[in-house]
Amino acid sequence: MNEFEVIEKIKQIVGNKIIGDDAAPLRVGNKILLATNDILLEGQHFLDYFPQEFLGWKAITVNASDIVASGGQPKYVLVSLLLPKNKTTLVEKIYRSIKKACQYYGCRVIGGNISRSGKLGIDIFMIGETKRFVGRRQAKPGNSVYLTGPIGDSRAGLELLFMKKKAYENFEKILIEKHLRPVIDLKLGQYISNHSSASIDISDGLSSDIYQLAKSSRIKIKIKSEKIPFSKELKLFCKKYDHNLVDFSLKGGEDYRILFTQNDKLQMTDDKFFYIGKVVKGSGVFLDEKKIKNKSFDHFSSS
Amino acid sequence: MNEFEVIEKIKQIVGNKIIGDDAAPLRVGNKILLATNDILLEGQHFLDYFPQEFLGWKAITVNASDIVASGGQPKYVLVSLLLPKNKTTLVEKIYRSIKKACQYYGCRVIGGNISRSGKLGIDIFMIGETKRFVGRRQAKPGNSVYLTGPIGDSRAGLELLFMKKKAYENFEKILIEKHLRPVIDLKLGQYISNHSSASIDISDGLSSDIYQLAKSSRIKIKIKSEKIPFSKELKLFCKKYDHNLVDFSLKGGEDYRILFTQNDKLQMTDDKFFYIGKVVKGSGVFLDEKKIKNKSFDHFSSS
Numbered sequence: 119m120n121e122f123e124v125i126e127k128i129k130q131i132v133g134n135k136i137i138g139d140d141a142a143p144l145r146v147g148n149k150i151l152l153a154t155n156d157i158l159l160e161g162q163h164f165l166d167y168f169p170q171e172f173l174g175w176k177a178i179t180v181n182a183s184d185i186v187a188s189g190g191q192p193k194y195v196l197v198s199l200l201l202p203k204n205k206t207t208l209v210e211k212i213y214r215s216i217k218k219a220c221q222y223y224g225c226r227v228i229g230g231n232i233s234r235s236g237k238l239g240i241d242i243f244m245i246g247e248t249k250r251f252v253g254r255r256q257a258k259p260g261n262s263v264y265l266t267g268p269i270g271d272s273r274a275g276l277e278l279l280f281m282k283k284k285a286y287e288n289f290e291k292i293l294i295e296k297h298l299r300p301v302i303d304l305k306l307g308q309y310i311s312n313h314s315s316a317s318i319d320i321s322d323g324l325s326s327d328i329y330q331l332a333k334s335s336r337i338k339i340k341i342k343s344e345k346i347p348f349s350k351e352l353k354l355f356c357k358k359y360d361h362n363l364v365d366f367s368l369k370g371g372e373d374y375r376i377l378f379t380q381n382d383k384l385q386m387t388d389d390k391f392f393y394i395g396k397v398v399k400g401s402g403v404f405l406d407e408k409k410i411k412n413k414s415f416d417h418f419s420s421s
Numbered sequence: 422m423n424e425f426e427v428i429e430k431i432k433q434i435v436g437n438k439i440i441g442d443d444a445a446p447l448r449v450g451n452k453i454l455l456a457t458n459d460i461l462l463e464g465q466h467f468l469d470y471f472p473q474e475f476l477g478w479k480a481i482t483v484n485a486s487d488i489v490a491s492g493g494q495p496k497y498v499l500v501s502l503l504l505p506k507n508k509t510t511l512v513e514k515i516y517r518s519i520k521k522a523c524q525y526y527g528c529r530v531i532g533g534n535i536s537r538s539g540k541l542g543i544d545i546f547m548i549g550e551t552k553r554f555v556g557r558r559q560a561k562p563g564n565s566v567y568l569t570g571p572i573g574d575s576r577a578g579l580e581l582l583f584m585k586k587k588a589y590e591n592f593e594k595i596l597i598e599k600h601l602r603p604v605i606d607l608k609l610g611q612y613i614s615n616h617s618s619a620s621i622d623i624s625d626g627l628s629s630d631i632y633q634l635a636k637s638s639r640i641k642i643k644i645k646s647e648k649i650p651f652s653k654e655l656k657l658f659c660k661k662y663d664h665n666l667v668d669f670s671l672k673g674g675e676d677y678r679i680l681f682t683q684n685d686k687l688q689m690t691d692d693k694f695f696y697i698g699k700v701v702k703g704s705g706v707f708l709d710e711k712k713i714k715n716k717s718f719d720h721f722s723s724s
Contacts, residue, residue, distance in 0.1 A: 124509060124535060132520055139532075142497075142499070144531065146452055149449055151449065153499055153532060155501050155546055157544070159536050161538075161539065162537050162538065196458045214434055220435075226435070228445035229444070229456060233460050235462055235540070236540060243499060243501075
């Protein structure tokens with residue numbers, strides 16, 4: 119079974135259609151809460167020689183991204199820490215980093231748990247709040263498709279970390295920071311809640327996540343490669359290391375940008391967003407009229 | 422740093438007095454939600470040769486126990502599964518066991534996550550609901566102290582599993598099942614919410630958990646060994662394997678019984694509960710007038 123078959127199996131067993139969205143909406147009284155969970159695990163999402171000072175920040179951001187993509191604001195956090203023996207001193211570093219991220223995103227740690235483990239892991243459970251939940255299933259033909267920022271930077275940063283270079287150029291340092299310390303703009307949550315028909319965060323790579331959105335909404339998405347935004351640092355990286363910019367970015371992961379759809383009659387008031395294509399009737403995702411495969415980003419499959 | 426020093430450090434960093442209770446109370450509109458998290462991790466909470474069919478059940482029960490001890494009812498579950506390569510088929514077994522437990526406890530899986538990992542792990546986040554949150558800090562001098570059932574069975578079951586015997590006697594099979602498949606009585610949540618001043622679930626062993634409650638409430642607890650309830654199976658086990666019944670049980674863990682305190686003027690209407698002692702002014706825990714040490718149960722420290 120691959121990842122998607124496993125998720126289908128789980129849905130079948132627990133009998134819940136919601137599983138598969140970025141966060142689960144819960145109606146509590148007259149409020150809508152959002153619950154989500156994401157983990158950073160050594161060997162899977164980071165390696166032991168990576169800098170550790172932003173691990174807590176990143177673990178919180180990864181979850182905040184799911185809440186924001188669902189149209190919400192982060193509120194409460196539980197931290198499940200998997201801690202190798204003799205690494206007790208890491209607790210303080212990780213929690214200080216978590217604290218900083220929580221202050222930035224306006225949420226707070228309300229509880230958690232520490233377990234001994236062979237590998238370091240930070241498993242975060244986040245509860246958010248929204249006025250209107252936005253999932254992956256309501257993109258409609260005629261909608262426009264937007265990205266909230268450039269993609270591919272995080273994958274470039276990861277590849278640079280793998281190189282273990284003694285010295286990095288400035289643009290390389292910027293890409294590495296994009297990987298180690300991603301940042302989400304909280305205002306996106308409010309925008310998405312007010313305006314979007316569907317949305318998903320780009321955690322597994324654009325080609326995989328856009329495919330998930332198209333499949334969940336039972337529509338076709340057509341995007342144009344010339345419209346996909348790239349940072350100047352990524353352009354320098356792809357030139358220096360001989361990568362095709364578009365191919366490299368489509369299979370990038372962990373950018374924590376958001377892909378959303380909205381009625382194209384709505385005036386786009388914010389020039390931070392990048393129009394990349396259209397929703398039409400049908401199925402699948404087409405890049406410059408060519409069908410793209412659902413190829414997800416697997417952190418260390420090639421390392 | 423030991424476990425308690427680490428928790429003190431974390432409290433200091435995140436600046437939250439609530440951390441340390443079984444579950445964190447959240448006021449949402451006119452409701453009180455409870456959030457908690459507990460993990461079962463291979464090598465730490467179970468070993469690879471233990472039967473796996475109740476792992477999902479146990480992971481849910483461990484969390485339900487925190488919700489019930491706080492006076493609540495389980496409602497929603499997120500499942501973070503750490504899955505070794507080539508063990509994909511386990512997903513189905515674990516989720517079926519989770520589903521059964523959720524049906525039993527009246528909660529439902531609303532989301533989750535799967536990560537590749539060297540060791541198998543089931544990290545559960547549970548949200549419950551209560552009319553009145555009960556923590557560890559409101560036990561008062563004059564209160565009576567109760568246990569909701571016999572203790573020590575789970576530790577005996579674990580020791581029996583360690584023995585890897587080819588055949589087990591019937592009473593031994595019962596003790597093993599107590600370890601592998603603990604069950605919580607949901608009605609306890611309502612009772613505790615209505616009547617208790619403080620409560621804690623017995624997950625680390627009575628001597629450790631009762632010490633935590635006494636410390637959190639800044640009171641002294643005096644208990645009598647003759648009042649502690651033991652199962653007939655545990656009595657047989659201690660006789661056969663030459664253990665002191667009281668010593669063995671005080672350091673047992675994972676019984677998922679609840680220790681609670683209540684005003685002694687309240688009539689105890691339920692004979693399921695076992696009176697074991699009194700809350701008085703002072704500090705520390707005394708068994709038969711002798712101070713007991715805060716010795717917590719460490720799953721595999723001696724294995």
